[in-house]
Amino acid sequence: MKNIDQILESQKSFFQSGATLSVEFRAAMLKKLYAAIEKYSEDISEALKKDLGKSGFEGYMCEIGLVKSEITYMLRHVRKFAAKRMVKTPLAQFASASYKKASPYGSVLIMSPWNYPFLLTVDPLVDAIAAGNTAIIKPSAYSPATAAVIEKIIGEIYPEKFATVITGGRKENAALLEKKFDLIFFTGSTEVGKIVLRNAAENLTPAILELGGKSPCIVDSTAKIKIAAKRIVFGKFLNCGQTCVAPDYVLCEKTVKDELLAEIKKQIKAQFGENPLDNPNYGKIVNEKHFGRLIGLIDPEKTAHGGNSAPEACRIEPTVLDNVSWDDPVMQEEIFGPVLPILTFGKFDEVYSVLKDKPKPLACYIFSEDRAHIEELTSRLSFGGGCVNDVVIHLATSEMGFGGVGESGMGSYHGKDGFDAFSHHKSIVDKKTWLDLPMRYQPYTEKAKKLLDIFIK
Numbered sequence: 001m002k003n004i005d006q007i008l009e010s011q012k013s014f015f016q017s018g019a020t021l022s023v024e025f026r027a028a029m030l031k032k033l034y035a036a037i038e039k040y041s042e043d044i045s046e047a048l049k050k051d052l053g054k055s056g057f058e059g060y061m062c063e064i065g066l067v068k069s070e071i072t073y074m075l076r077h078v079r080k081f082a083a084k085r086m087v088k089t090p091l092a093q094f095a096s097a098s099y100k101k102a103s104p105y106g107s108v109l110i111m112s113p114w115n116y117p118f119l120l121t122v123d124p125l126v127d128a129i130a131a132g133n134t135a136i137i138k139p140s141a142y143s144p145a146t147a148a149v150i151e152k153i154i155g156e157i158y159p160e161k162f163a164t165v166i167t168g169g170r171k172e173n174a175a176l177l178e179k180k181f182d183l184i185f186f187t188g189s190t191e192v193g194k195i196v197l198r199n200a201a202e203n204l205t206p207a208i209l210e211l212g213g214k215s216p217c218i219v220d221s222t223a224k225i226k227i228a229a230k231r232i233v234f235g236k237f238l239n240c241g242q243t244c245v246a247p248d249y250v251l252c253e254k255t256v257k258d259e260l261l262a263e264i265k266k267q268i269k270a271q272f273g274e275n276p277l278d279n280p281n282y283g284k285i286v287n288e289k290h291f292g293r294l295i296g297l298i299d300p301e302k303t304a305h306g307g308n309s310a311p312e313a314c315r316i317e318p319t320v321l322d323n324v325s326w327d328d329p330v331m332q333e334e335i336f337g338p339v340l341p342i343l344t345f346g347k348f349d350e351v352y353s354v355l356k357d358k359p360k361p362l363a364c365y366i367f368s369e370d371r372a373h374i375e376e377l378t379s380r381l382s383f384g385g386g387c388v389n390d391v392v393i394h395l396a397t398s399e400m401g402f403g404g405v406g407e408s409g410m411g412s413y414h415g416k417d418g419f420d421a422f423s424h425h426k427s428i429v430d431k432k433t434w435l436d437l438p439m440r441y442q443p444y445t446e447k448a449k450k451l452l453d454i455f456i457k
Contacts, residue, residue, distance in 0.1 A: 004136075007164055008179055011107045011134040014161040020104065020132045023079045029129050030078075032157045033122070034071045037064065040153055044118055047145035051117060052239065053284035053315070062239065063119040066396060070123050073398035073415055074130040081130070081419045089429070092455035096431040102423040104132035105206070106182035111173065111196070113188045114142035114286055115242040115336075120187045120210075121150055125163070127418030128185070134162050138176055140188075141169040142286050181205055183422065187244075189334075190407055208411035208421055210244070211404050212334050215363040216355060217247035217391065218377065220348055221255050223367035228389070229263035232340075232367075233271055235391030237318045240283035241338035245363040245385075245392050248334060249324070249341040251351065257344050261322060264340070265305045268318045276317040277310050285314040285337060294337040297330040304342075326354075348373055352380060360384075360406035365391045384408050 019025065037044070041064060048059040082102055089098040108128050112121035121139050128135050137154065139147035144167075151165040158164070166172055177184075177199035186196045187210040200207040219228055236247050252260055268276070276282050285291040291314045298307055298319055306319035316338050321330060324341040331341060345351055364383040368374055374388050384404035385394050395402045395414070403412025413421045439448040 004166065004175055004179060007136060007160060007166075008107060008181070010161040011136065011164075014159075015104070015106050015134050020134060020162070023082050026078055026082075026130055026132055027075055029158070029162070030071050030075055030126065033126065033129070033153075034068060034075075036153045036157050037068060037071075037122075040149060043149050043152075044146070047143075047149045048118060050145040051114070051143040052242070052286060053282070054239065055281040055283075058239070058281065058283070059118075063116055066119055067122045067126065070126045070398055070414065070418070074126055074419070077416070078130045078419070081416060082132070084428075090455070092437075092452065093429060093431070094437065095435045096429050098427070098429050101426045101428055102131070102419070103426055105422060105424055106133060108133045108135050108183040108185060108422060109138065109176055109179075109181045110135055111138045111176070111184070111186045111188070112140060113244075114140035115239060115244065117143035117146035118150065121146075124185050124187075124413055124418070124422075127413050128422045129163070131419050131422035133183070133422055135164075136176065136181075137163065137165045138173065139165065139167060141167070179203075183208070185413075185421070186210065193409070208413065209404070209409045210402075210411075210413075211362065211407065211409040212244040212336070213359055213361040213404070213408040214248040214331070214334050215245060215361040215365070215383070215386075217250045217365040217367070218351055219250060219252040219256065219260055219367045220370060220373055221253045222369040222373070223256065224369065224389075225256060225259050225263050228367040229260060229267045230271075231390050233264055233267040233318070235365075236340050237268070237272070237282075237338050238392065240285060240316070241318075241340075242283075242286065242336055243392065244336075245395055246336075247340070247363075247365055247391050248361070249331065249343060251343050251345060251354070253348070254344045254346055257342065261304060261320065261342060264320055268305060268320075272318055276306075277308065277313075277315050282315070285316060288314060290337065291316070294335070294339060297333075297335065297337075297339055299328065299330070302328070306338075351377065355381060360404070360408055362404045362408035363387075363392070363394070382406065384412075 045056045045059045048054040084099040084101045086099045089096050110124050147167050154165045180203045184200050184207040190211045193209045193211045272282055273279050302321045302323055304320045304322035306317045309316045319339045321341040324343050360382045362384040364386040366377050367389050387394050398415035401412035401417030402414045403409055439451050
């Protein structure tokens with residue numbers, strides 16, 4: 001294991017030297033990263049295939065391409081984001097100018113998951129660099145091939161005192177969380193997020209947590225069922241269901257359930273073939289532990305489609321469960337795999353009574369042509385983000401922040417939100433010296449109080 005104390009001390013010294021503050025330096029580091037990703041694009045793709053069975057197209061669409069897009073966005077906007085922003089000054093503080101100045105936190109820790117091991121490691125790094133920080137990066141031990149490529153890239157283009165990768169498992173995670181960072185950025189499960197937050201609290205370190213949860217997909221009777229099924233199947237079984245914003249389950253109006261189920265079955269065959277386990281573009285479960293957990297969630301008596309698996313390859317075909325209740329094991333945890341339960345409701349108002357006491361999910365989706373239903377649901381339910389008449393695509397833009405709320409996380413990133421996440425915005429008043437109003441100084445008088453009241457109004 002690398003000497004964490006030495007690395008962190010060198011990064012703190014490098015940051016305190018002011019070397020990372022100029023926009024020119026930040027842009028240069030981002031350009032280096034972009035060039036390295038292009039150089040090692042095939043290596044990244046092969047690593048994603050090895051870790052998760054991702055096809056080259058899916059790896060580029062969902063990971064490599066999105067990181068390149070974030071870098072391009074930051075290069076286009078970083079100067080504007082870093083510039084001080086003038087704000088109005090109260091008359092009582094005349095004569096002065098007031099502004100907000102974005103300043104990097106300093107030395108940050110980025111801890112990433114295994115399900116999108118390149119995207120969810122490098123995307124926050126892009127935002128951290130754009131904001132002017134140094135970084136220690138800790139990829140997941142469950143995606144070792146991708147972690148090795150990231151370590152190779154970062155080690156080749158950056159000095160350790162600016163950014164470095166530390167690989168390993170729980171021992172390394174625990175050692176890192178004991179240290180005094182200026183910010184911790186964590187993506188992973190809710191349970192591990194609690195551990196991260198407890199450790200951060202010991203050092204009063206701010207933390208951004210990107211977690212998960214059981215993201216509902218609501219389909220009402222007005223929905224266009226064919227397009228709904230097509231998009232649900234895409235989003236649910238992308239990356240073999242191992243996506244934090246995948247529709248965890250479908251909550252469907254009873255009158256259209258049979259039609260929706262039939263269309264979902266058709267779409268699984270259309271998108272993955274008659275035998276998905278033979279489809280080279282269909283991924284695999286990350287390891288045997290998660291494979292076993294998922295097999296345990298599949299009730300053969302409620303399996304309406306799929307259910308077959310290849311244990312030696314850690315593959316489970318797209319599986320749909322029907323007649324599911326809230327008491328079933330599959331509804332007691334985030335599924336994070338290719339298993340789609342379908343539940344129903346009678347009247348639309350039941351959606352709120354059912355979901356209002358559930359943990360706040362990272363995403364929520366609604367398929368409907370009823371604008372009143374859409375407006376009501378997006379206003380009344382609390383969730384991180386989502387889509388109307390689609391799934392998962394809301395995270396694929398730098399123009400909107402991505403993050404959770406409550407049990408699904410705190411803080412957001414991507415684009416301007418990402419820059420802000422890794423920045424502290426200082427509020428500064430620049431007071432002029434050519435005038436000094438006397439009313440704030442003692443001895444206080446009634447005349448000064450009246451004058452102050454005029455300024456306040």
